[in-house]
Amino acid sequence: MKRGDYLKPLDWFTSAGYLFLYLPICILIAFSFNTSRFSVVWERFTWEWYGRLIRDPLVLDALKNSVIVAIVAMILSTIIGTLTAYGLYRYRFRGKSVFDGILFLPIVTPEIVVGISLVIFFVMIKYNLGLTTIIIAHVAFDIPFVMLIVRARLQGMDRTLEEASMDLGADEWTTFFKVTIPQLLPGIIAAALLAFTLSFDDFVITFFVAGVGATTLPLKIYSMVRLGVSPKINALSALIVLFSISLITVADRLQRMRV
């Protein structure tokens, strides 16, 4: 038996797995180009739904909110996450292992729990729900992801590079900016892109902390779906999927990159 034959069942499973993952998305994208209002039957190709989408002021408003939230959350969580990861890696202090250990906790906590706890928190401190609370919530759930990616990068970094830098006359800050950051940069950018995507795509947590008036794209889709599925929603979803996939692909490339 040839090696190829032996592997056949595995190939089959792999293909089935990918089909399972991507077929619904492909169908969704395909039907965003369908002239029929009723998504299940194919008629003719059209750009119409995309045209309607970009002329819908409510959608554009939600897009603007999403972009603002994602960018601000990305910047804040990347800075905070990177510095925290570096601090945990570099310095020894009491309870360090505890901090290392609970890093995963926010990631595995169900989103609905995070959402409810945040909304209770905001109500408790009497903070009005709106864009700011969305941003705060997104920064909070982005940080552990940023830290994980930056930490992986740090663990692959050669410590002696920092020593060499200090040896050549650079103080701690100069070393951090001239040597450490350039070493971590692919990881930091990857983390930023991931944070942007997570924030841009988030529905559950945003749903709880958004309050009235502050609508992001996923929230907008949800409210549109409640009025019935239309190819316009397909078009919007298709755009979000393509955008997210491209960002994540770039992030993945960066994360594997050697400096």
Next chain:
Amino acid sequence: MEFTVELNRVTKKFGDVVAADNVSLQIGRGEFFSLLGPSGCGKTTTLRLIAGFEEPTEGEIFINNENVRDKRPYERDVNTVFQSYALFPHLTVAGNIAFGLERKKTPRHEMGRLIEEALDLVRLKGMGDRYPRQLSGGQQQRVALARALVLKPEVLLLDEPLGALDLKLRKEMQLELKSLQEKVGITFIYVTHDQEEALTMSDRIAVMERGRLEQVGTPEEIYEFPKTRFVADFIGVSNFFSGQVIRAEGETLLVRTDGNLDVTLPLDHGFTEGQRVQFSIRPEKFSVGPQGKGRDGENELVGEIANRIYLGGSIHYVIALSAEEKVTVFLKNERTAGQQPSFSVGERVTVSWHRDDSVILGD
């Protein structure tokens, strides 16, 4: 004498591990000083203490007669060539060399000239635009050297800088480094676990073992007069004996070895009758003649050739002097067309050596 680096009773502990144990050293200006010892003996730790990457648990370190206790690595006038080279992968060769100059705020035009000079010095002219990953191991090593030397430090610390190179390149670089050091006149503190490297390059050598300094001296002193069994064993080959002092006679100590051989040693006032003594003799100090025809030296013993290894230029013998005591002897190959003074296994011979070629060892 003026010292550039001085260690005064320096101890460094990592938990229970004593990596440097009460180390005192004085290193002179312009000296090529080697730290030699087996893996894990504390060489790197000692270097890192001087560079400022580790703080001593006890003791003081002086650089240019100044106590550097509170000085960060970037405030010390020493530079390091790391074993792994630690070149910045995101900078070009020129960028790497410029790194330290920029920290010193060297003017732009001068920087270009200094970088060119440094590249020239390590024979890497025209390679300034390359990235470290585009260089061979030997070239990377020279960039690391140039990056440190361009700052003209008082002291250069080198941690097994040739460790990653193959034997041939290693030999070449040894000579290059040595002549470079003479040219620039900077103090080199050079870590190695290769005794031959230390012997050929150094002005002085410190032999370390388990965090302690066993002996400090010139290569000749270390080889000819090892102070401890460890030094005699670690550097070159030695024949070890132990025995009991019979008596002192003039300039001579008469000793009976554990194998019941009577030998003479140079007088050492530390020893009195009946005391135990350990000594060693280097293999090339012996001369060998046919039985009854001793050649050279006050000590003469009869033995039997137990083993013979022909190496071309020299011949190594193992000769049994008593039931337990065998010595390794290196003889020059003296064979000429006229004669054949070589011995075969099983032949009985007279082994002789000078009293003063026996070296008494401490513990």
